[in-house]
Amino acid sequence: xxxxxxxxxxxxxxxxxxxxxxxxxxxxxxxxxxxxxxxxxxxxxxxxxxxxxxxxxxxxxxxxxxxxxxxxxxxxxxxxxxxxxxxxxxxxxxxxxxxxxxxxxxxxxxxxxxxxxxxxxxxxxxxxxxxxxxxxxxxxxxxxxxxxxxxxxxxxxxxxxxxxxxxxxxxxxxxxxxxxxxxxxxxxxxxxxxxxxxxxxxxxxxxxxxxxxxxxxxxxxxxxxxxxxxxxxxxxxxxxxxxxxxxxxxxxxxxxxxxxxxxxxxxxxxxxxxxxxxxxxxxxxxxxxxxxxxxxxxxxxxxxxxxxxxxxxxxxxxxxxxxxxxxxxxxxxxxxxxxxxxxxxxxxxxxxxxxxxxxxxxxxxxxxxxxxxxxxxxxxxxxxxxxxxxxxxxxxxxxxxxxxxxxxxxxxxxxxxxxxxxxxxxxxxxxxxxxxxxxxxxxxxxxxxxxxxxxxxxxxxxxxxxxxxxxxxxxxxxxxxxxxxxxxxxxxxxxxxxxxxxxxxxxxxxxxxxxxxxxxxxxxxxxxxxxxxxxxxxxxxxxxxxxxxxxxxxxxxxxxxxxxxxxxxxxxxxxxxxxxxxxxxxx
Amino acid sequence: xxxxxxxxxxxxxxxxxxxxxxxxxxxxxxxxxxxxxxxxxxxxxxxxxxxxxxxxxxxxxxxxxxxxxxxxxxxxxxxxxxxxxxxxxxxxxxxxxxxxxxxxxxxxxxxxxxxxxxxxxxxxxxxxxxxxxxxxxxxxxxxxxxxxxxxxxxxxxxxxxxxxxxxxxxxxxxxxxxxxxxxxxxxxxxxxxxxxxxxxxxxxxxxxxxxxxxxxxxxxxxxxxxxxxxxxxxxxxxxxxxxxxxxxxxxxxxxxxxxxxxxxxxxxxxxxxxxxxxxxxxxx
Numbered sequence: 001x002x003x004x005x006x007x008x009x010x011x012x013x014x015x016x017x018x019x020x021x022x023x024x025x026x027x028x029x030x031x032x033x034x035x036x037x038x039x040x041x042x043x044x045x046x047x048x049x050x051x052x053x054x055x056x057x058x059x060x061x062x063x064x065x066x067x068x069x070x071x072x073x074x075x076x077x078x079x080x081x082x083x084x085x086x087x088x089x090x091x092x093x094x095x096x097x098x099x100x101x102x103x104x105x106x107x108x109x110x111x112x113x114x115x116x117x118x119x120x121x122x123x124x125x126x127x128x129x130x131x132x133x134x135x136x137x138x139x140x141x142x143x144x145x146x147x148x149x150x151x152x153x154x155x156x157x158x159x160x161x162x163x164x165x166x167x168x169x170x171x172x173x174x175x176x177x178x179x180x181x182x183x184x185x186x187x188x189x190x191x192x193x194x195x196x197x198x199x200x201x202x203x204x205x206x207x208x209x210x211x212x213x214x215x216x217x218x219x220x221x222x223x224x225x226x227x228x229x230x231x232x233x234x235x236x237x238x239x240x241x242x243x244x245x246x247x248x249x250x251x252x253x254x255x256x257x258x259x260x261x262x263x264x265x266x267x268x269x270x271x272x273x274x275x276x277x278x279x280x281x282x283x284x285x286x287x288x289x290x291x292x293x294x295x296x297x298x299x300x301x302x303x304x305x306x307x308x309x310x311x312x313x314x315x316x317x318x319x320x321x322x323x324x325x326x327x328x329x330x331x332x333x334x335x336x337x338x339x340x341x342x343x344x345x346x347x348x349x350x351x352x353x354x355x356x357x358x359x360x361x362x363x364x365x366x367x368x369x370x371x372x373x374x375x376x377x378x379x380x381x382x383x384x385x386x387x388x389x390x391x392x393x394x395x396x397x398x399x400x401x402x403x404x405x406x407x408x409x410x411x412x413x414x415x416x417x418x419x420x421x422x423x424x425x426x427x428x429x430x431x432x433x434x435x436x437x438x439x440x441x442x443x444x445x446x447x448x449x450x451x452x453x454x455x456x457x458x459x460x461x462x463x464x465x466x467x468x469x470x471x472x473x474x475x476x477x478x479x480x481x482x483x484x485x486x487x488x489x490x491x492x493x494x495x496x497x498x499x500x501x502x503x504x505x506x507x508x509x510x511x512x513x514x515x516x517x518x519x520x521x522x523x524x525x526x527x528x529x530x531x532x533x534x535x536x537x538x539x540x541x542x543x544x545x546x547x548x549x550x551x552x553x554x555x556x557x558x559x560x561x562x563x564x565x566x567x568x569x570x571x572x573x574x575x576x577x578x579x580x581x582x583x584x585x586x587x
Numbered sequence: 588x589x590x591x592x593x594x595x596x597x598x599x600x601x602x603x604x605x606x607x608x609x610x611x612x613x614x615x616x617x618x619x620x621x622x623x624x625x626x627x628x629x630x631x632x633x634x635x636x637x638x639x640x641x642x643x644x645x646x647x648x649x650x651x652x653x654x655x656x657x658x659x660x661x662x663x664x665x666x667x668x669x670x671x672x673x674x675x676x677x678x679x680x681x682x683x684x685x686x687x688x689x690x691x692x693x694x695x696x697x698x699x700x701x702x703x704x705x706x707x708x709x710x711x712x713x714x715x716x717x718x719x720x721x722x723x724x725x726x727x728x729x730x731x732x733x734x735x736x737x738x739x740x741x742x743x744x745x746x747x748x749x750x751x752x753x754x755x756x757x758x759x760x761x762x763x764x765x766x767x768x769x770x771x772x773x774x775x776x777x778x779x780x781x782x783x784x785x786x787x788x789x790x791x792x793x794x795x796x797x798x799x800x801x802x803x804x805x806x807x808x809x810x811x812x813x814x815x816x817x818x819x820x821x822x823x824x825x826x827x828x829x830x831x832x833x834x835x836x837x838x839x840x841x842x843x844x845x846x847x848x849x850x851x852x853x854x855x856x857x858x859x860x861x862x863x864x865x866x867x868x869x870x871x
Contacts, residue, residue, distance in 0.1 A: 031677050033684075091860045098863070100618055100680045101818070105859045107620075107684075108807050112852040115804070119845035237684055244681075286696035293688030297665065300674075300682055 020211030029184025042213025082213020129227020247306025369554030427486030592718030598832025607782030654784020817865020
């Protein structure tokens with residue numbers, strides 16, 4: 001077989017796998033330590049779909065299936081199998097589980113599935129693996145085919161890589177891809193802005209799994225055998241190394257990484273062992289793994305962004321004013337009605353009761369202040385109101401509907417949106433992208449919308465961009481619009497967060513110390529903007545430490561201490577009440 | 588009943604490793620996936636000393652020292668610099684996998700792919716409540732019980748143990764309360780590293796024949812025990828080790844022994860899905 005053919009096919013297989021992992025890890029931040037099992041599933045399924053039944057195949061190996069299906073059915077089946085295999089794992093990457101725990105779960109799964117396939121021979125012939133897998137459109141294995149066929153196979157593989165590249169790029173460069181990157185940077189915040197994390201992660205697991213499955217099909221059609229040694233858990237680390245070396249978040253980087261790491265390592269090892277036949281057989285493979293370990297660590301230390309870093313996406317303001325193109329959300333509630341209500345709400349952390357039987361109501365159009373000493377439970381109350389934390393007891397209703405059981409993203413979608421006390425900008429999104437990520441109802445912010453293409457969603461995108469630029473200009477951040485939000489000052493990051501929350505067009509906005517660390521002049525400006533929004537019908541509940549600000553902006557004001565509501569009224573009224581003064585105003 | 592005996596021995600070895608792993612994670616915040624690779628390397632250090640004619644029970648001390656030394660060095664040269672830079676937890680997990688590869692296959696490059704055994708006697712067998720145990724196995728169980736009691740005493744009664752618990756609960760707060768958190772963390776690496784080295788040699792004694800990749804599957808058992816009890820909970824890890832040890836070995840008596848690890852795997856995934864804070868973990 002021509003050396004060039006081998007090189008081209010391995011490049012195609014590794015490049016395709018790297019693209020799938022790049023989408024999962026680099027774009028969506030899903031650390032799939034079990035990635036290799038998806039490639040393995042694709043290879044096995046392609047093998048048993050293409051092979052005749054095991055009894056008719058000499059009888060020396062056992063496997064399930066054996067359908068003698070014609071090309072391209074085995075390859076399609078492989079992609080489907082890789083995608084379906086992802087479904088049982090979606091619970092691992094859900095809303096609640098930490099990313100590193102999920103990664104451990106996937107790693108463990110990879111190790112044990114390998115063990116199972118080794119030991120359970122009827123499935124895929126155990127440790128020996130399935131062999132004699134026919135090449136596409138041929139009756140025998142790849143090794144027996146003509147040079148012309150082999151060359152065509154390699155080119156076909158590369159064409160499929162180009163197709164996959166086109167696919168992942170189309171997804172990544174859409175509003176949906178931006179949502180994936182937002183989730184990667186801070187999943188809790190994405191949740192609070194109405195993003196369904198489970199659906200998003202399921203999407204990348206399934207598409208990445210399908211891509212991995214297809215790469216496995218190409219590989220098994222080429223080498224003709226597939227055994228558990230070919231997909232040990234450590235193979236996933238090789239692909240991770242490729243992504244990190246090439247550049248996480250940049251699909252071209254993934255292609256480069258595929259050529260440098262898996263393909264490059266194989267070739268260098270082959271070269272050394274060919275020239276030094278006297279080396280112990282175990283030494284080179286071992287040193288190869290040591291080198292992978294070193295490479296991944298050194299890159300994460302010296303150049304974590306990789307050789308080809310993720311590029312910054314500059315979004316220019318639309319030429320013509322596109323605002324008003326889409327209708328703003330209806331604000332059904334009339335002035336003065338209770339839009340947000342908590343009844344007997346409690347929240348426990350272990351044995352500590354952070355919020356204890358709090359009842360309160362917020363009326364439409366008010367800018368309500370929430371004050372209290374440190375540890376009073378203000379932020380926790382905000383979290384349970386927004387759904388970031390579940391209540392331990394009590395009910396929360398919004399616009400007359402009971403929302404106690406709704407997760408944060410569903411509350412955000414009906415207009416109940418929060419900000420966070422700690423900096424929570426999406427660091428590797430620009431300021432404009434941060435704002436755009438929050439816009440609900442963008443046609444490109446779904447998997448199918450992204451696939452249909454730019455023409456389908458660019459109208460929505462332009463309207464949203466126009467609105468974003470309006471906000472950015474009114475808060476004086478125009479010259480920072482296309483900077484990474486993570487590179488801004490603390491005060492500017494708070495502004496980004498407030499603007500981002502406003503982009504969702506909330507009916508009720510829950511702000512957690514929006515002025516903390518902001519220049520006083522800017523704080524005054526934010527305050528005025530908030531008052532103006534309330535005049536237009538928005539309702540705001542704001543946790544704030546600076547009493548002067550509360551005094552100036554808020555009416556009414558709610559005082560909390562020790563997890564309970566102590567008093568409610570105007571600042572002037574509160575000053576006259578001794579228990580309030582004792583709990584907070586003096587102390 | 589013999590399977591209960593096997594289960595107790597597995598649990599004894601597993602408890603030492605799982606307690607070390609979970610304490611390490613609680614105090615240092617590193618989910619150190621290189622733990623099992625350090626175990627193997629420490630077991631090989633004992634093997635090299637054992638090969639010169641020294642009794643394995645003296646080589647045990649060298650194994651403990653090696654585990655501590657490697658762990659401290661790993662933290663000082665790798666994990667700690669990444670943490671000081673503010674790397675994400677997942678970056679550290681990836682780095683620890685890189686370290687696992689370097690240690691495991693570095694060992695493999697030195698010793699080759701062969702299996703080795705310690706030069707030692709298994710001692711006479713003892714029959715007890717239907718279980719058949721060798722003297723060596725009884726010693727392993729005794730070591731484990733002593734270590735568990737020691738960990739309990741450390742956490743419960745000593746100043747260092749309290750400082751460790753405080754650092755685990757809230758590093759910033761501990762620092763502000765006058766605890767020298769960085770020193771506590773360094774000592775924790777030494778202590779848990781020592782447990783890792785001890786786990787390595789008793790693992791190697793228990794399985795009798797081992798090679799550089801022997802602990803790959805054992806890492807899964809450690810993780811299952813740790814997550815069953817709740818990551819970061821020392822007593823949870825002890826309970827987890829007992830349950831996983833017994834569950835894998837007893838199930839091996841009923842199903843094919845090749846599948847015994849599947850039990851641990853199912854427990855681990857179920858815990859991750861239903862209760863990621865573990866049986867004893869309540870805090871979020």
